Amino acid sequence: MTLPKQFEDRMKELLGEEFLDYTACFEKKHYSGLRVNTLKITPEEFEKICPYEIKRIPWIENGYFFDEKDQPAKHPYYYAGLYYIQEPSAMTPASLLPVNPGDKVLDLCAAPGGKSTELAARLKGEGVLIANDISNSRAKALLKNIELFGVKNPVIISEAPGKLVNYFEGYFDKILVDAPCSGEGMFRKSPAIMKNWEQYGVGYYNKLQKEIILSAAKMLKPGGSMLYSTCTFSPEENEGTIAFLLEQCPEFHVVNPLEGKDKNKVSYEGFSFGRPEWVNGPEELKNCIRLWPHKIQGEGHFITLLKKDGSEEGQAFFTENKEKITLSDEAVDFLKKIGLHEEIKHISLREDKLYLMPKELPNLKGLRIMRMGLFLGEMKKNRFEPSQALACALKREDYNLVIDLTAADPDTIKYLKCETLDIKGEYQEGLNLLCVDGFPLGWGKLAAGVLKNKYLPGWRWM
Numbered sequence: 001m002t003l004p005k006q007f008e009d010r011m012k013e014l015l016g017e018e019f020l021d022y023t024a025c026f027e028k029k030h031y032s033g034l035r036v037n038t039l040k041i042t043p044e045e046f047e048k049i050c051p052y053e054i055k056r057i058p059w060i061e062n063g064y065f066f067d068e069k070d071q072p073a074k075h076p077y078y079y080a081g082l083y084y085i086q087e088p089s090a091m092t093p094a095s096l097l098p099v100n101p102g103d104k105v106l107d108l109c110a111a112p113g114g115k116s117t118e119l120a121a122r123l124k125g126e127g128v129l130i131a132n133d134i135s136n137s138r139a140k141a142l143l144k145n146i147e148l149f150g151v152k153n154p155v156i157i158s159e160a161p162g163k164l165v166n167y168f169e170g171y172f173d174k175i176l177v178d179a180p181c182s183g184e185g186m187f188r189k190s191p192a193i194m195k196n197w198e199q200y201g202v203g204y205y206n207k208l209q210k211e212i213i214l215s216a217a218k219m220l221k222p223g224g225s226m227l228y229s230t231c232t233f234s235p236e237e238n239e240g241t242i243a244f245l246l247e248q249c250p251e252f253h254v255v256n257p258l259e260g261k262d263k264n265k266v267s268y269e270g271f272s273f274g275r276p277e278w279v280n281g282p283e284e285l286k287n288c289i290r291l292w293p294h295k296i297q298g299e300g301h302f303i304t305l306l307k308k309d310g311s312e313e314g315q316a317f318f319t320e321n322k323e324k325i326t327l328s329d330e331a332v333d334f335l336k337k338i339g340l341h342e343e344i345k346h347i348s349l350r351e352d353k354l355y356l357m358p359k360e361l362p363n364l365k366g367l368r369i370m371r372m373g374l375f376l377g378e379m380k381k382n383r384f385e386p387s388q389a390l391a392c393a394l395k396r397e398d399y400n401l402v403i404d405l406t407a408a409d410p411d412t413i414k415y416l417k418c419e420t421l422d423i424k425g426e427y428q429e430g431l432n433l434l435c436v437d438g439f440p441l442g443w444g445k446l447a448a449g450v451l452k453n454k455y456l457p458g459w460r461w462m
Helices: 005-027 043-049 088-096 114-123 136-148 161-168 193-219 239-248 283-287 329-337 341-346 388-393 410-416
Strands: 032-036 054-056 063-066 083-085 104-107 128-132 154-157 172-178 220-230 252-255 289-291 301-308 347-350 353-356 369-372 374-380 383-386 402-405 430-436 439-447 450-453
Touching: 005 193, 032 088, 032 114, 063 088, 083 114, 088 114, 088 172, 088 220, 088 289, 088 301, 104 114, 114 128, 114 136, 114 172, 128 136, 128 161, 136 154, 136 369, 136 388, 161 193, 172 193, 193 220, 193 239, 220 239, 239 252, 239 283, 239 301, 252 283, 329 341, 329 374, 329 383, 341 347, 374 388, 388 439, 402 410, 410 439
Parallel strands: 104 128, 104 172, 128 154, 172 220, 402 430
Antiparallel strands: 032 063, 032 083, 054 063, 154 369, 220 301, 252 301, 289 301, 347 353, 353 374, 374 383, 430 439, 439 450
């Protein structure tokens, strides 16, 4: 692989004697990883049912290397939302932001959802996850991944970060900013990115990063934590951006994200600390983390965990949902079946569609919102049609009519291809929840041994 000369010269200067080790890694193939969805299954349980060979990623408790020949994205477990395919280094930022159930969390540059889905899993259905991406087309992929993972408390937005400040100033407990960058850490995996680097360089992205991180800083409540990350190595985009934030917002401080981690569960061997001398910055930049591809089994990343001074006691400026809604009898009966009838005060009705809303949201009127809350389904004439998102958010035991197929059953793939199924066995007629080895895939209506497929056509197996 031929690297851009300007990039190569600078890396020689930064890495010194390590430069040859760095360039040698381009002769090796990139590493592929998957991250287990702990909303649905534990890593230990997944290891028992995983149909292909996997190996633990040392620094990610629920992350695994896999061989690309196994194609885990072409397995029913992927369609059941049991894992997310993600480059191993890219799993690190969400793992190091100290999210707790009940937090109000923002993923500011969220598409396609790799980090959002992990943040949601760590919230465990409590609090709220705001996942934003300025690109509407990329936000559609983000929405699908959020729904596939079974996230119950999301708000998916597609807006410029600066506009969000008007709605969320001082609102969030935790913020993740995986900023757009020049992508130097992706050269091995996607060589075409080098052309983008030659066209734009680091200056174009550094300007964006400074604008984004200042917007994020305003939305973090006092006492909150913010994690900034990129998949590039340039000091300007990394230590330089953080030094800029510290100058503009002296209430922020860089903390060591590895402190207090259980070394019996994770190993951070090969991680490097920040280099303040590269940007003539303050000593606290040494607490930044840089992952190099010649030191770990990954493409590389830069990570900074920041703490904002002040008390975590935030002002309660949110508005509760006071919407008065009328549900059909069929909708009420269905909500009783899945144990949500007592959540009616948190359910919103829009054009006959029902959404379970996260609690403690501010007024978001005027924002481009792609999804607010968990889409439960639609009230139709004489029936309630539950959504694909709801199926993904349920557990097998949450619904009384279940058809449980195995991953090896040809009918499982037929179902995911939206085909009609002939069902043998003693199953009750009516709307059934289709599962694979106990994990929900979607809905189907059974009558006279024939299952009318309700799987979402836009998600079908291709």
